[in-house]
Amino acid sequence: MARLYHVPLSPFCRKVRLTLGEKRVEVELIEERYWDPSQDFMRRNPAGKVPILRYNGTHMSESQAICEYLDESIPTPPLVPKSPEDRYEMRRLCTWFDDKFHTEVTANLVYERVNKKISGQGYPDSTRIKTGSTRIKFHLDYMDWLLGKRRWLAGNEMTLADFTAAAHLSCLDYINDVDWKRSSTVHEWYAKIKSRPAFRTLLADQIPGFPPPAHYADLDF
Amino acid sequence: MARLYHVPLSPFCRKVRLTLGEKRVEVELIEERYWDPSQDFMRRNPAGKVPILRYNGTHMSESQAICEYLDESIPTPPLVPKSPEDRYEMRRLCTWFDDKFHTEVTANLVYERVNKKISGQGYPDSTRIKTGSTRIKFHLDYMDWLLGKRRWLAGNEMTLADFTAAAHLSCLDYINDVDWKRSSTVHEWYAKIKSRPAFRTLLADQIPGFPPPAHYADLDF
Numbered sequence: 001m002a003r004l005y006h007v008p009l010s011p012f013c014r015k016v017r018l019t020l021g022e023k024r025v026e027v028e029l030i031e032e033r034y035w036d037p038s039q040d041f042m043r044r045n046p047a048g049k050v051p052i053l054r055y056n057g058t059h060m061s062e063s064q065a066i067c068e069y070l071d072e073s074i075p076t077p078p079l080v081p082k083s084p085e086d087r088y089e090m091r092r093l094c095t096w097f098d099d100k101f102h103t104e105v106t107a108n109l110v111y112e113r114v115n116k117k118i119s120g121q122g123y124p125d126s127t128r129i130k131t132g133s134t135r136i137k138f139h140l141d142y143m144d145w146l147l148g149k150r151r152w153l154a155g156n157e158m159t160l161a162d163f164t165a166a167a168h169l170s171c172l173d174y175i176n177d178v179d180w181k182r183s184s185t186v187h188e189w190y191a192k193i194k195s196r197p198a199f200r201t202l203l204a205d206q207i208p209g210f211p212p213p214a215h216y217a218d219l220d221f
Numbered sequence: 222m223a224r225l226y227h228v229p230l231s232p233f234c235r236k237v238r239l240t241l242g243e244k245r246v247e248v249e250l251i252e253e254r255y256w257d258p259s260q261d262f263m264r265r266n267p268a269g270k271v272p273i274l275r276y277n278g279t280h281m282s283e284s285q286a287i288c289e290y291l292d293e294s295i296p297t298p299p300l301v302p303k304s305p306e307d308r309y310e311m312r313r314l315c316t317w318f319d320d321k322f323h324t325e326v327t328a329n330l331v332y333e334r335v336n337k338k339i340s341g342q343g344y345p346d347s348t349r350i351k352t353g354s355t356r357i358k359f360h361l362d363y364m365d366w367l368l369g370k371r372r373w374l375a376g377n378e379m380t381l382a383d384f385t386a387a388a389h390l391s392c393l394d395y396i397n398d399v400d401w402k403r404s405s406t407v408h409e410w411y412a413k414i415k416s417r418p419a420f421r422t423l424l425a426d427q428i429p430g431f432p433p434p435a436h437y438a439d440l441d442f
Contacts, residue, residue, distance in 0.1 A: 084290050
């Protein structure tokens with residue numbers, strides 16, 4: 001069976017979990033203490049990061065590379081579009097969320113509020129929290145604009161770009177940092193993706209000391 | 222004609238320049254003052270980053286997405302392998318260099334020594350320079366290990382992984398921060414890639430106030 005070394009509130013791990021779920025790959029989840037990596041963990045991935053997927057006897061790292069590999073080796077259902085133009089747009093948006101959104105929002109909110117406490121690095125920095133809370137509005141508006149032109153973020157089919165964005169937003173929703181009232185379009189998009197069977201494992205996550213808000217696991221939020 | 226908004230010592234811009242060169246796409250280069258973005262620049266790319274490629278009437282951003290698009294739309298010569306396993310390894314290594322190598326080495330050396338001065342942000346931070354100088358050794362050793370098993374970084378064919386690594390190393394070589402004596406294997410690999418016609422434009426770069434060392438443009442370095 002596949003095995004994923006992960007951290008529950010890591011958007012990169014969640015993106016791989018969503019892709020595995022959508023491709024119906026059964027996976028054993030092993031939680032890693034990434035802030036205190038064991039020798040075994042470093043041996044599995046010299047980059048010292050989660051997620052690590054053990055699959056077909058090898059250890060794989062880097063979420064985007066893993067997800068594109070899973071899509072290429074298990075073609076159904078497709079999560080990468082066909083045309084070069086649509087594939088470009090999907091990859092551009094995956095990087096938008098994993099790089100820009102991650103730096104401006106996820107790192108400032110999730111890592112400050114949760115990871116810092118769990119790893120014993122002290123209290124959240126209020127300047128960073130404020131930056132994250134301001135920047136998320138810009139990103140929700142950008143998603144609203146994209147979804148005004150298309151059914152899904154990168155086009156009219158659901159792709160890895162949707163999973164990437166949903167992976168980040170689901171971590172933020174766990175700590176109640178998403179204002180779903182800001183855009184009914186984004187709210188509807190998230191409701192669609194949240195109701196997929198692949199999402200169930202994410203909705204069942206429980207971080208000790210950080211109970212999620214009631215709406216987190218509610219499909220009718 | 223294609224037009225690339227770029228910064229000469231940006232590894233992300235260099236990776237796109239190498240890919241365009243290899244695919245024989247003629248391109249007009251426009252230097253951007255990324256630290257003082259114009260309204261026009263922000264309109265072309267809301268992420269506010271270089272490179273931006275104007276191609277077939279649209280503005281494209283994110284170097285990896287651009288390079289994979291160029292490979293898919295101009296198949297010769299191929300820069301992405303065929304099998305899902307080889308493609309995974311290529312993408313993993315592209316991220317290794319654009320993320321881990323970039324944070325640990327390029328940002329600590331090139332951005333500290335050059336970008337800070339050009340953008341008027343003061344003097345290099347000696348702690349960061351020291352970290353970069355230490356970490357580059359680890360990465361050269363990792364490349365030596367990979368190239369001990371394969372002809373190119375991601376396998377026996379040249380791929381975007383080689384261009385990604387060479388883009389970073391060429392920026393570091395411009396400021397004389399690569400110890401080519403550390404690994405004859407890495408030296409030979411770089412000599413092969415440096416002698417490709419696509420590399421010529423990079424070797425002709427001149428940053429005012431930062432003359433490159435004599436060996437930078439020398440194919441027999």
